[in-house]
Amino acid sequence: MQQFFEILTKPDNLPIVFLLFSVIFFTWFAWTKAKKNDAQGYPVEATLDDKVQVWPYLVRVEFLATIAVMAVLVIWSITLDAPLEEPANRALTPNPSKAPWYFLGLQEMLVYFDPWIAGVVLPSLIIVGLMAIPYIDINPKGNGYYTFKERKFAVLVFSFGFLILWCLLIFIGTFLRGPGWNFFMPGEKWDPHFVAVLTNVDFSEMWPFNIATRMPDGSLNPAAFIFGAVCVFGFYSLGPLYWLRKRNTDFMKKLGLVRYAIVSFLFLTMMGLLVKILLRLIPTFLGMNPVKYVWVTPWFNV
Amino acid sequence: MLEAFKKTEVYKSIFRHSYQDTQRNRALQIVDNVFLHLHPVRVPRHATNIGYTWGMGGITFLLFLVLTITGIILMFYYRPTAQYAYEDMKYLMNDVPFGPLIRNMHRWAAHAMVLTVMLHMFRVFLTGSYKPPRQFNWVVGVILLVLTLLLSFSGYLLPWDQLAIWAVTVGTNMARATPLLGHEGPFGPELGMMPDNDVRFVLLGGTEVGPPTLLRFYVGHCIFLPIIAAIFMAVHFWRVRKDGGISGPETPKKT
Amino acid sequence: MADQVAKEAAAPQALTPTAPAAPTAGAPRPSGTQISPVPLPRKAKQDRPPEEDPGIWRMNRRNVLSVAGWLGFFGFIVTSTIGALRFMFPRVLFEQPPKFKAGFPSDFVVGEVSEKFKEEKRVWIVREKGGFYALISICTHLGCTPRWLGSDNKFKCPCHGSGFYRTGINFEGPAPRPLERALITFTDDGQIEIDRSIKFIYEKGDWTKPGAFLPFQG
Numbered sequence: 001m002q003q004f005f006e007i008l009t010k011p012d013n014l015p016i017v018f019l020l021f022s023v024i025f026f027t028w029f030a031w032t033k034a035k036k037n038d039a040q041g042y043p044v045e046a047t048l049d050d051k052v053q054v055w056p057y058l059v060r061v062e063f064l065a066t067i068a069v070m071a072v073l074v075i076w077s078i079t080l081d082a083p084l085e086e087p088a089n090r091a092l093t094p095n096p097s098k099a100p101w102y103f104l105g106l107q108e109m110l111v112y113f114d115p116w117i118a119g120v121v122l123p124s125l126i127i128v129g130l131m132a133i134p135y136i137d138i139n140p141k142g143n144g145y146y147t148f149k150e151r152k153f154a155v156l157v158f159s160f161g162f163l164i165l166w167c168l169l170i171f172i173g174t175f176l177r178g179p180g181w182n183f184f185m186p187g188e189k190w191d192p193h194f195v196a197v198l199t200n201v202d203f204s205e206m207w208p209f210n211i212a213t214r215m216p217d218g219s220l221n222p223a224a225f226i227f228g229a230v231c232v233f234g235f236y237s238l239g240p241l242y243w244l245r246k247r248n249t250d251f252m253k254k255l256g257l258v259r260y261a262i263v264s265f266l267f268l269t270m271m272g273l274l275v276k277i278l279l280r281l282i283p284t285f286l287g288m289n290p291v292k293y294v295w296v297t298p299w300f301n302v
Numbered sequence: 303m304l305e306a307f308k309k310t311e312v313y314k315s316i317f318r319h320s321y322q323d324t325q326r327n328r329a330l331q332i333v334d335n336v337f338l339h340l341h342p343v344r345v346p347r348h349a350t351n352i353g354y355t356w357g358m359g360g361i362t363f364l365l366f367l368v369l370t371i372t373g374i375i376l377m378f379y380y381r382p383t384a385q386y387a388y389e390d391m392k393y394l395m396n397d398v399p400f401g402p403l404i405r406n407m408h409r410w411a412a413h414a415m416v417l418t419v420m421l422h423m424f425r426v427f428l429t430g431s432y433k434p435p436r437q438f439n440w441v442v443g444v445i446l447l448v449l450t451l452l453l454s455f456s457g458y459l460l461p462w463d464q465l466a467i468w469a470v471t472v473g474t475n476m477a478r479a480t481p482l483l484g485h486e487g488p489f490g491p492e493l494g495m496m497p498d499n500d501v502r503f504v505l506l507g508g509t510e511v512g513p514p515t516l517l518r519f520y521v522g523h524c525i526f527l528p529i530i531a532a533i534f535m536a537v538h539f540w541r542v543r544k545d546g547g548i549s550g551p552e553t554p555k556k557t
Numbered sequence: 558m559a560d561q562v563a564k565e566a567a568a569p570q571a572l573t574p575t576a577p578a579a580p581t582a583g584a585p586r587p588s589g590t591q592i593s594p595v596p597l598p599r600k601a602k603q604d605r606p607p608e609e610d611p612g613i614w615r616m617n618r619r620n621v622l623s624v625a626g627w628l629g630f631f632g633f634i635v636t637s638t639i640g641a642l643r644f645m646f647p648r649v650l651f652e653q654p655p656k657f658k659a660g661f662p663s664d665f666v667v668g669e670v671s672e673k674f675k676e677e678k679r680v681w682i683v684r685e686k687g688g689f690y691a692l693i694s695i696c697t698h699l700g701c702t703p704r705w706l707g708s709d710n711k712f713k714c715p716c717h718g719s720g721f722y723r724t725g726i727n728f729e730g731p732a733p734r735p736l737e738r739a740l741i742t743f744t745d746d747g748q749i750e751i752d753r754s755i756k757f758i759y760e761k762g763d764w765t766k767p768g769a770f771l772p773f774q775g
Binding site: 082 | 328341350351395406441451461477511
């Protein structure tokens with residue numbers, strides 16, 4: 001437990017503690033505001049629409065905020081020194097070695113995916129997906145005030161992505177990943193000699209499929225290749241299937257096929273992360289070997 | 303004395319209006335000031351409410367200014383070569399008056415800025431402020447988020463200690479796996495990508511994190527990325543005004 | 558009646574620059590009609606395209622110079638972008654030479670993994686009963702330097718926990734493929750020479766090729 005507090009109070013980890021508290025606070029805060037707006041049927045902000053002069057009313061707030069931020073920053077800088085470790089040495093990899101804290105969510109993804117997905121495709125999709133949000137969210141409601149009732153899907157998906165897939169993974173990557181990138185519960189000692197038995201199997205090799213990924217001579221088993229392709233494409237075909245069922249509803253007509261395709265692709269990819277993580281975790285809890293790949297091809301693995 | 307000064311031509315040429323508390327002077331205070339005229343003269347009351355805005359965008363800008371100033375100060379003592387970088391850091395931390403304070407402020411403000419940028423995005427999403435007519439400004443905001451992360455990441459290497467070199471090694475090694483453009487990515491080798499001609503090589507200036515990487519990251523961190531970020535920030539703030547100021551409910555529904 | 562006029566007024570798309578102008582007060586009109594209180598919208602002069610503008614992509618005698626100018630402009634932009642990119646790929650690198658002599662075979666103990674060259678050259682030399690092979694000590698996952706754990710008889714990467722057998726084959730953790738081997742040969746004076754720039758990759762079947770393994774008895 002003592003070690004956990006040591007890690008928690010390492011100067012470089014302080015931002016994540018801040019992150020944790022501020023994100024929880026602001027989520028709760030926005031939630032209460034949204035609840036209030038939804039309950040009374042009109043946004044609180046609408047009652048505050050009379051104009052006030054920027055000088056002094058807004059400038060005053062900005063000035064106070066500046067003073068507060070500077071005070072915190074100066075105190076923080078006086079009390080805690082930024083870390084400076086040993087000189088760079090390329091032959092000696094520290095254990096564990098971690099990316100900057102804001103990339104730890106992505107580094108955590110590296111446990112579950114090959115680098116080309118976790119390190120390149122996922123970040124690009126996050127950026128492109130974020131940029132696409134204003135153009136795929138055609139719901140005109142909820143513009144300029146807190147609400148949940150009027151845009152449940154949007155708020156839920158974004159909060160899931162931000163709170164779980166981004167912030168929670170940063171937290172796990174910082175505090176619960178120890179030497180060898182092994183998972184340690186809070187309070188467990190970070191034992192550098194701890195060896196986790198991680199014999200990987202591929203999804204096709206699991207019960208009840210039992211299709212070996214590789215032939216005895218090391219070449220790829222075509223059956224496993226096809227099985228993997230069916231799994232991946234089957235997962236993504238959930239999008240078109242849902243479209244076929246709902247395409248005649250007013251909402252879908254307004255959304256249009258292009259927007260729908262983008263939304264469903266991004267959404268399924270997001271859920272795919274979860275699926276892959278669960279494929280790794282559930283067998284571990286059941287005492288089986290965790291899944292490494294769903295689809296193995298000669299060029300890339302998923 | 304002060305009153306006499308207020309009557310001089312010098313004073314009048316600087317301030318151009320009196321400080322009597324009138325509506326007109328309040329407006330002029332904003333309009334006549336190059337720094338404040340970023341603001342409109344009047345805003346809806348809810349825009350001054352921290353409960354609505356969380357103030358995160360403004361704090362991010364403040365932290366950017368802090369980072370610019372402390373960063374320029376640090377440049378006086380830092381040489382971006384593998385030979386000197388670490389020594390300069392030690393020198394800065396041990397022998398330069400207020401050196402640790404400036405460096406700490408630079409680092410903590412950088413962390414805080416990443417945090418506030420994320421919270422700002424969260425708030426803007428929750429209030430639906432990316433909806434028409436502000437769609438494009440959200441896109442600019444996403445670009446600024448990426449630039450913030452890149453700025454922070456490129457700064458991570460500069461101390462040239464173990465933490466720096468391995469964080470950057472792990473970070474940039476992902477570029478090896480870029481599809482098509484990396485020498486270990488899907489279809490990369492098929493297109494003739496090698497460790498010395500792929501996308502990671504551009505970042506590192508070599509096949510591994512070494513002295514050329516330090517220089518590249520330094521130039522990117524101190525000149526290239528801040529200028530790009532400043533340009534996008536200008537667009538971001540300008541668009542906030544042009545898209546109708548801070549977001550708010552469309553039609554006031556008073557009961 | 559007034560509604561009808563208003564409707565006409567609300568259809569500005571029908572107005573083209575050649576269409577008759579809005580009715581003026583002097584024009585004869587059927588009795589009973591009122592002049593619309595809403596002036597019919599006309600496109601402002603600067604919003605109309607100049608008459609008979611062929612656009613720049615319609616090549617003709619008059620704009621051939623303009624097209625040539627634009628081509629030159631974009632040609633310059635593209636060329637300088639490519640040049641700037643090329644600028645970032647220097648011709649000479651100041652890095653460790655990939656080829657080096659590792660000493661005589663007798664320097665190595667049978668069954669041991671030598672870490673002698675790990676720091677400088679990032680290579681392990683493994684001495685088996687039947688000979689030598691050289692593993693490049695860069696994790697195939699994200700390029701960290703794995704450690705040789707003699708007691709567990711495996712290489713373990715500290716970054717993300719990938720594990721490799723002493724042959725270099727991956728068996729645990731996220732590494733997608735085995736470690737790479739480097740070219741290993743004898744020089745004329747009987748020393749072992751290793752060339753890191755020539756790599757042998759397991760999935761391509763390179764490990765059975767000569768150079769990936771150096772047979773040696775003794």
